[in-house]
Amino acid sequence: xxxxxxxxxxxxxxxxxxxxxxxxxxxxxxxxxxxxxxxxxxxxxxxxxxxxxxxxxxxxxxxxxxxxxxxxxxxxxxxxxxxxxxxxxxxxxxxxxxxxxxxxxxxxxxxxxxxxxxxxxxxxxxxxxxxxxxxxxxxxxxxxxxxxxxxxxxxxxxxxxxxxxxxxxxxxxxxxxxxxxxxxxxxxxxxxxx
Numbered sequence: 001x002x003x004x005x006x007x008x009x010x011x012x013x014x015x016x017x018x019x020x021x022x023x024x025x026x027x028x029x030x031x032x033x034x035x036x037x038x039x040x041x042x043x044x045x046x047x048x049x050x051x052x053x054x055x056x057x058x059x060x061x062x063x064x065x066x067x068x069x070x071x072x073x074x075x076x077x078x079x080x081x082x083x084x085x086x087x088x089x090x091x092x093x094x095x096x097x098x099x100x101x102x103x104x105x106x107x108x109x110x111x112x113x114x115x116x117x118x119x120x121x122x123x124x125x126x127x128x129x130x131x132x133x134x135x136x137x138x139x140x141x142x143x144x145x146x147x148x149x150x151x152x153x154x155x156x157x158x159x160x161x162x163x164x165x166x167x168x169x170x171x172x173x174x175x176x177x178x179x180x181x182x183x184x185x186x187x188x189x190x191x192x193x194x
């Protein structure tokens with residue numbers, strides 16, 4: 001099945017393509033605008049993107065919103081994870097976001113990654129949401145050069161060997177990650193629904 005992913009993020013598309021190998025995924029042309037992520041939940045933002053792309057292209061679309069929630073910060077940065085260190089509404093760099101999280105939350109404190117995938121098919125009117133979560137702890141300093149976003153400081157509970165998400169091989173990460181769990185829910189549903 002062909003699915004248009006409502007993203008300009010090449011790394012996110014690469015991860016989703018690994019997780020959905022039996023489907024043909026493509027991302028938006030960089031010139032195609034996405035709606036602002038101004039929802040208060042991951043679900044709202046994922047649906048905003050999927051609906052906009054499906055309406056514009058008349059193709060089945062996947063929207064994804066994800067982020068990190070720090071227990072010590074009352075769940076922040078949450079839906080504002082990509083803009084956490086930004087002084088305006090635009091995304092901040094991964095380096096700036098990591099530095100701010102390390103300044104504001106203590107090492108060893110609880111973290112949770114959340115990912116929501118929204119599937120929208122304009123031909124059938126079907127809309128479905130799939131949520132994945134991954135618990136962990138904050139590392140004292142960034143480690144590893146794989147992954148992206150907050151991966152260098154995320155110590156997953158599912159890997160008690162002390163490696164960050166950025167130190168895991170792709171297959172290891174995909175098995176336990178928030179995005180991997182949401183993608184498997186989507187795959188299970190697609191196998192029955194399509």
